[in-house]
Amino acid sequence: MGDAGSPPRVAEALLRRVLPPEDRDVFPEELDELYRIRIRTRGLLRTRWWYRRQVAELLLRRLGTVARRVTTTTMEWTTDMDALRRDLAYAVRRLIRSPGFTLVAVLSLALGIGANTAMFSLVNAVLFRDLPVRDSGSLVEVYTGEDDGYAYATSSHPDYLDIRAAAVGGDGPLSNVVGSRTILARLDGDAGPELVMGELVSWDWFQELGVPMALGRSFTAEEDVTPGTHPVALLGYRTWVNDFGADPSVVGRTVRLSGRPFTVVGVVGEGWNGSLPVVVSQIYAPLAMTNAFMEGGIDQLSRRGSRSMFLKGRLREGATPQQADAWLATFAQGLEERYPDTNTGHAMAALPSADVALHPLVDGMLTPVAGLLLAVVGLVLLIACANLASFLLARAEDRRTEIAMRLALGAGRGALVRQLLVETTLLAVVGGAAGVLLAHWTLGLVMAFQPPIPVPISIDVGLDSTVLAFTVVVSVAAGLLFGLAPALRATNPDVAPTLKLGDAARVRGRRFDLRRGLVVAQISLSFVLLVGAGLFVRSLQKARAIDPGFDTGPAALVWPMSELSGYETPRERADLALRIRDALEADPRIRAVAMADRLPLGAAVQTGAFGLPDVPPSERPSGFHDIDNARVGPGYFAAMGVEVVQGRAFTDDDLDGEPLAVVSRAFVDRFYPGQDVVGRRLDTGGGESTRIVGVAADTKVRTLGEAPRPYIYELGGEPTLGALQFVVRGEGTGDELLARTLGVIEGIDPDLVFLETKTMDAHLALLLFPPRMAAGLLTVFGALALLLAAVGIWGVVSHAVARRTREVGIRVSLGAGASQVVSLLVGSGMRLVMAGMAVGLLLAGAAAVPLARFLYGVEALDLATFVAIPVVLGAVALAAAWVPARRAAGVDPVRALRSE
Amino acid sequence: MPKDVLGEFEHQVLLATLRLKDGAYSTTIVLELERVTGRDVAPAAVYIALRRLEEGGFAASSLRPPPEGGRQRRYFQVTPAGLDLMRESRRRYVALWDGVESVLEPGSP
Numbered sequence A: 001m002g003d004a005g006s007p008p009r010v011a012e013a014l015l016r017r018v019l020p021p022e023d024r025d026v027f028p029e030e031l032d033e034l035y036r037i038r039i040r041t042r043g044l045l046r047t048r049w050w051y052r053r054q055v056a057e058l059l060l061r062r063l064g065t066v067a068r069r070v071t072t073t074t075m076e077w078t079t080d081m082d083a084l085r086r087d088l089a090y091a092v093r094r095l096i097r098s099p100g101f102t103l104v105a106v107l108s109l110a111l112g113i114g115a116n117t118a119m120f121s122l123v124n125a126v127l128f129r130d131l132p133v134r135d136s137g138s139l140v141e142v143y144t145g146e147d148d149g150y151a152y153a154t155s156s157h158p159d160y161l162d163i164r165a166a167a168v169g170g171d172g173p174l175s176n177v178v179g180s181r182t183i184l185a186r187l188d189g190d191a192g193p194e195l196v197m198g199e200l201v202s203w204d205w206f207q208e209l210g211v212p213m214a215l216g217r218s219f220t221a222e223e224d225v226t227p228g229t230h231p232v233a234l235l236g237y238r239t240w241v242n243d244f245g246a247d248p249s250v251v252g253r254t255v256r257l258s259g260r261p262f263t264v265v266g267v268v269g270e271g272w273n274g275s276l277p278v279v280v281s282q283i284y285a286p287l288a289m290t291n292a293f294m295e296g297g298i299d300q301l302s303r304r305g306s307r308s309m310f311l312k313g314r315l316r317e318g319a320t321p322q323q324a325d326a327w328l329a330t331f332a333q334g335l336e337e338r339y340p341d342t343n344t345g346h347a348m349a350a351l352p353s354a355d356v357a358l359h360p361l362v363d364g365m366l367t368p369v370a371g372l373l374l375a376v377v378g379l380v381l382l383i384a385c386a387n388l389a390s391f392l393l394a395r396a397e398d399r400r401t402e403i404a405m406r407l408a409l410g411a412g413r414g415a416l417v418r419q420l421l422v423e424t425t426l427l428a429v430v431g432g433a434a435g436v437l438l439a440h441w442t443l444g445l446v447m448a449f450q451p452p453i454p455v456p457i458s459i460d461v462g463l464d465s466t467v468l469a470f471t472v473v474v475s476v477a478a479g480l481l482f483g484l485a486p487a488l489r490a491t492n493p494d495v496a497p498t499l500k501l502g503d504a505a506r507v508r509g510r511r512f513d514l515r516r517g518l519v520v521a522q523i524s525l526s527f528v529l530l531v532g533a534g535l536f537v538r539s540l541q542k543a544r545a546i547d548p549g550f551d552t553g554p555a556a557l558v559w560p561m562s563e564l565s566g567y568e569t570p571r572e573r574a575d576l577a578l579r580i581r582d583a584l585e586a587d588p589r590i591r592a593v594a595m596a597d598r599l600p601l602g603a604a605v606q607t608g609a610f611g612l613p614d615v616p617p618s619e620r621p622s623g624f625h626d627i628d629n630a631r632v633g634p635g636y637f638a639a640m641g642v643e644v645v646q647g648r649a650f651t652d653d654d655l656d657g658e659p660l661a662v663v664s665r666a667f668v669d670r671f672y673p674g675q676d677v678v679g680r681r682l683d684t685g686g687g688e689s690t691r692i693v694g695v696a697a698d699t700k701v702r703t704l705g706e707a708p709r710p711y712i713y714e715l716g717g718e719p720t721l722g723a724l725q726f727v728v729r730g731e732g733t734g735d736e737l738l739a740r741t742l743g744v745i746e747g748i749d750p751d752l753v754f755l756e757t758k759t760m761d762a763h764l765a766l767l768l769f770p771p772r773m774a775a776g777l778l779t780v781f782g783a784l785a786l787l788l789a790a791v792g793i794w795g796v797v798s799h800a801v802a803r804r805t806r807e808v809g810i811r812v813s814l815g816a817g818a819s820q821v822v823s824l825l826v827g828s829g830m831r832l833v834m835a836g837m838a839v840g841l842l843l844a845g846a847a848a849v850p851l852a853r854f855l856y857g858v859e860a861l862d863l864a865t866f867v868a869i870p871v872v873l874g875a876v877a878l879a880a881a882w883v884p885a886r887r888a889a890g891v892d893p894v895r896a897l898r899s900e
Numbered sequence B: 001m002p003k004d005v006l007g008e009f010e011h012q013v014l015l016a017t018l019r020l021k022d023g024a025y026s027t028t029i030v031l032e033l034e035r036v037t038g039r040d041v042a043p044a045a046v047y048i049a050l051r052r053l054e055e056g057g058f059a060a061s062s063l064r065p066p067p068e069g070g071r072q073r074r075y076f077q078v079t080p081a082g083l084d085l086m087r088e089s090r091r092r093y094v095a096l097w098d099g100v101e102s103v104l105e106p107g108s109p
Helices: A009-018 A027-042 A044-079 A081-097 A099-128 A157-169 A205-209 A237-244 A287-293 A321-338 A360-398 A400-408 A413-447 A465-490 A495-506 A514-545 A570-586 A636-640 A665-671 A734-748 A760-803 A805-813 A818-854 A863-889 A893-898 B008-023 B026-037 B043-055 B080-097
Strands: A139-144 A174-189 A192-201 A213-216 A232-235 A254-257 A260-268 A283-286 A307-315 A348-352 A556-560 A590-596 A607-610 A625-632 A644-647 A660-664 A681-685 A688-696 A711-715 A725-730 A754-759 B059-064 B073-078
Touching: A009 A027, A009 A044, A027 A044, A027 B026, A027 B043, A027 B073, A044 B043, A081 A099, A081 A413, A099 A360, A099 A413, A099 A465, A099 A760, A139 A321, A157 A174, A157 A307, A157 A321, A174 A205, A174 A287, A192 A287, A205 A307, A213 A237, A232 A237, A237 A260, A254 A283, A283 A287, A307 A321, A321 A348, A360 A400, A360 A413, A360 A465, A360 A514, A360 A760, A360 A818, A400 A413, A413 A465, A465 A514, A514 A760, A514 A818, A514 A863, A556 A734, A556 A760, A570 A590, A570 A725, A570 A734, A590 A636, A590 A734, A607 A681, A607 A711, A636 A725, A660 A665, A665 A688, A665 A711, A688 A711, A725 A734, A734 A754, A734 A760, A754 A760, A760 A805, A760 A818, A760 A863, A805 A818, A818 A863, B008 B026, B008 B043, B008 B073, B008 B080, B026 B043, B026 B073, B043 B059, B043 B073, B073 B080
Parallel strands: A192 A283, A232 A260, A625 A711, A660 A688
Antiparallel strands: A139 A307, A139 A348, A174 A192, A174 A254, A174 A307, A213 A260, A232 A283, A254 A260, A556 A725, A556 A754, A590 A625, A590 A725, A607 A625, A644 A688, A660 A711, A681 A688, B059 B073
16 A cells, blocks of 8 residues: 555556556546545545546546447448458568568468467367268267267167167158268289278268268169178279379279179268278278177177167157157167166267367377467467567567558558558468468378278268367457557657657656566577477387386287188188298298287277176176287297296197186286186186186286286187287398288298288387377477577567667677676566476466376476476577577667667 | 536536536546435546546646645636537437426426
8 A cells, every 4th residue: 555645556556557648647636636625525545446446447448448439440441442442452562672570470370370270180180070971960879888888889780770670660750871881901002002091880871971972883772681692792992093193994803802793883982981080991892791700700780789880860850869869768678678688787978070180089088189289389379479479569569660650641550550450461461371271291201101000990080160260360369469559659759758768768668568578588488388289298208117027028919810811711811820930930030929819908999708706797788898918829928028926827738628717916916816827717707717827917908107007818719820920120220120020921821911010119109199299299390489488588589689789889888898788688588488398387386286187207307308498498599699699689779879 | 428418426526626616626526526415426437537527628736735735635616618518418408308297296397
């Protein structure tokens, strides 16, 4: 509180801001006079409130006036095309006249907007873009729940046929239900055998979804009735172009899919890549052909308990997704009553297709990542905008005399603001256009990069209308954001002093310097981004240093698909696998060979249901426990470098005997702590059981960060041995081992196709892919932010140098040394940097906490990061301030003093 | 607000300005209005009214220190256009008052 005689200080300061410049020194005096009179009659407290009320009333009335005026001006202006054309021409001339400024401005904006457009395109392609289907608003996704309570799992073919019949024949909320399942098939194309992704679909799939054919026809009802009788196929557009040279005579030709001849009846239209937005489907066949693609001759079409179909329902006119959901729930209850063996505990549900991008579970994991990435690029754009605002303020300040002159000569403030805004919007639009090009180019680079997974990936990141709308909004918002404040400030000078004193008028009297505020903001935002980058880099280091519990040294990983290569029976396939293993082991440079259907730290999560005697049952109706498992061959533990700490490993002699298992130490600790489990039996369902023969040391199973996870290794007997991948150890690098392994296998069967061939390094790279991407992206954006902030500091200091030439001249002529002058100027810049870093430290501390869940083994408030980043940022800022400050040391005092 | 029609409050402010002759600025106008009407008057409202009157050309202002000395004040005068406006509004009021006298004061002639 000030002294009792004077009005409330904050209110008085506000009053001065609210008033137009010419009344700033007058009206407060008059109000003060009244205030003093009132205190005598009304008392201090009431009068202070009375004063505050006056200021508030004035503020509201002034705001009302300004709002009315801006609206009128905008209305007049948008209808005045001549003025707009004049302003545009003037803006173009001005921008051409200062090419350096224009280039930096457009580049900064292009980087900021480009990063946003690229990132938004990715997020849009994966999360937001609807499938190109007819009337997507009336589609729902239909799911069958798991009996463990997870609601959105896949459905079985018999259930599908029942739902479909009830929907088509009844008058429920759904008029039709179509279904698909994904398959892997071997395609014998012109370029030799190839493993392709495909989809089996109900015959009316393409009609119901409104997907056109590029060539030929889609399937007929007759082709999807009797299993196995109509081997017809459709080619995906890309497959047609890439593998068949876009040959129109392909229709009617026969292609071999998984060893069976199929007649091509058509080519799917170009816009359709399959029902998932990311994975490209290369071939399509009717659902009735399912068993031709299944391993071991299992009939997937008639097994109600075998659920692997994706279903889409079409709502009847006027029906809602909620009604469909309720209808399905009731229908699922009916199925449970009719088929208790297979359907107990399996509910059904529908979600609007528009609300599902990939899958409810995956969407839930991707959304926070997408949000994080968009926030990061948003910060980069904010920093770029701050830079431009700062430059424009500097320019506006240099033009104060001109603008004051024009105002004094009667130019309207609205017209001047408008002209400045046209200039910044022009910059933003040019920057936005350059940004779109930059984004397009960057995305091309990103998309050329295939993530380490075996299926072809297509993310259609083309610039669709959503992305362009996003860019336009971002550009215009940026133009207004960085243009409005400088424009308002530049056109609101105290005209008279500026005209009288010229440049000297602006040295004093700045209560709050917006430019300096912008630099502080930039530094603090860069600080946040750099801390994020630092945390992810540290997390990557930590992840690399974690011991996964198995030998990560050089190895070749090859996964032959003998099923797809003409080996019909499990016996033949098992024999082939053993022959390959023996041939590999016969090579003197190969040390050990493991076989497994799953390797630790791979992409696939695989669990089995096990009944555990003497352990409380799980909540599933069966009481079985879901435990991560793998089928492995003999020799697995030695080749993988996993120690068997108790009991024994598998041998070849076990292959023809009873089912055996080795469990991990974490399994023992969780379920049978302190007990000897060797010799115990695990119930594997259907009256079968497996006997534990050993306990193995723990390995990481799903992620590096996890706590030891119970794991069961089952010996793959004859039925499965032929479907395992090989891990080959020996001399040389992973690539050398891979070449040697493939050479050996080629000697046995040159026509084998492979699901995957890679090195151990590539396998582990998949696991480190997300943290590496995160660290890489954040480092790029952090560096970009740092660069932009450095440009900002450089701009402020060099402008200060230019502005303070006279002062520097006086100092030099009074005997100040060059280094004193430089450190004075650098010091003024570095004070802003320090302030920015202090703010940044707080922001980063707050931002790091929600990041913690993306980090491995690093605390959110990691000391090393929070020490290193200020050092790096400070050093760069120092350099950016020092370069222009050095110029001041060369000022010639005589010239400087004469300059005004 | 059409330019030739005064709001009631603006009317009052103009009248007070006229009454104060050379001594009219926001403070004295507020005090004069409070004295005559007997009600509290908000200086913010007076300030806004004065600016509107000036924009409309009905009042003009000049900066000078008060006679007793001190910082500058913004003194207001009513312009000829303002005087015309007041004459016109008085004429309208008087025309409206015509014939009402017998209702309000039945005793007088």
